[in-house]
Amino acid sequence: MLYATPTNIILASESPRRRDLLSSVLGTIQISRPSFEESLQVGEAPAKYVERNSFGKASSIAQLQGPGPWIVVGADTIVVKDGLVLEKPKSQSDAYQMLKSLSGGCHQVITGYCLLAPVGPAVIKHVVTQVYFLELSDTLIQRYIDTNEPMDKAGGYGIQGLAASFVEKIEGSYTNVVGLPLAQIVRDIEEIDSRFSRA
Amino acid sequence: MLYATPTNIILASESPRRRDLLSSVLGTIQISRPSFEESLQVGEAPAKYVERNSFGKASSIAQLQGPGPWIVVGADTIVVKDGLVLEKPKSQSDAYQMLKSLSGGCHQVITGYCLLAPVGPAVIKHVVTQVYFLELSDTLIQRYIDTNEPMDKAGGYGIQGLAASFVEKIEGSYTNVVGLPLAQIVRDIEEIDSRFSRA
Secondary structure, eight states: OOSOOOSEEEEOOOOHHHHHHHHHHHOOOEEOOOOOOOOOOTTOOHHHHHHHHHHHHHHHHHTTOOSOSEEEEEEEEEEEETTEEEOSOSSHHHHHHHHHHHTTSEEEEEEEEEEEOSSSOOEEEEEEEEEEEOOOOHHHHHHHHHTTGGGGSGGGOOTTTGGGGGEEEEEEOHHHHHTSOHHHHHHHHHHHHHHHHHO | OOSOOOSEEEEOOOOHHHHHHHHHHHOOOEEOOOOOOOOOOTTOOHHHHHHHHHHHHHHHHHTTOOSOSEEEEEEEEEEEETTEEEOSOSSHHHHHHHHHHHTTSEEEEEEEEEEEOSSSOOEEEEEEEEEEEOOOOHHHHHHHHHTTGGGGSGGGOOTTTGGGGGEEEEEEOHHHHHTSOHHHHHHHHHHHHHHHHHO
């Protein structure tokens, strides 16, 4: 393994993309379905919202754990277009509206993540990536919706899937758009892991 | 399929990453091994070099084709650090030197691509992506080399593999770093494809 983390890593997320990202470099990780209801509060800043969600997910799992050593990872990813938060589309026409609004312009993908461990302070951060879409024709948007890829993804697209062909460029972490800012989170996990060896 | 290109697409590259990128959105494509010797000329600009290579690869395949319709895709990807071109490492110690030089700083990944068809002018372009690496410890570099991932990749790393955890951020096309600027090349392929329907 690339990183020698002896600690039990518990991902408080059922996203297969997050699982694949983390396990690709950390090896076997545990998956737990968090019990936490996401709901945007009136006037809440997007970055604050994803951080709060990531903490809510992580703590719902952390409180079930024994003395450790373990690290629970919570995360939440949203797409923000002109200040408006786009989560997973509720319908095909919802997906159409989202993709139409992203066409030919720039939007932000924000992932909040939270690391909880039985020793030391919580890590709660967010990472922003700017994403630039080419113009998408109505035909292309419709074909894309027909593939069903948009339906379970924030903002109605998967950058690691067919929508890779929509993205002219990004500024920031690519894996952050997929669901976790991998480089950043791995460094934080290593830092927390060193707490246990010091303890 | 997301893009309805009736034309036969022939990829003049044996890179499995390029094949996967193109076929993910275009469906079945043909693969042909190009006969072209890459060699950097003294004083040649990196962008010029990859464009020349992409043309050399594409034309070695195009000249074997019949009247068409077909589009041959050639491409070449290099990593540039402080003006120095890094291609595939020739040895483990070569890989070590490359990764050490990329650690904690910014470098450029340049992909040149060339599209040849039996009608209309050739498309020859290059796309640059800035890549920012976190600091890599010697231990981490050595562990990474031990995985064997660096050996067949320009600059000694694969952004779509374990080295995803080295990349703090990028500016530009992500798929360009993998081996093909997918959004750009698909638009160019569609444009060429429309030549055939007009013909």
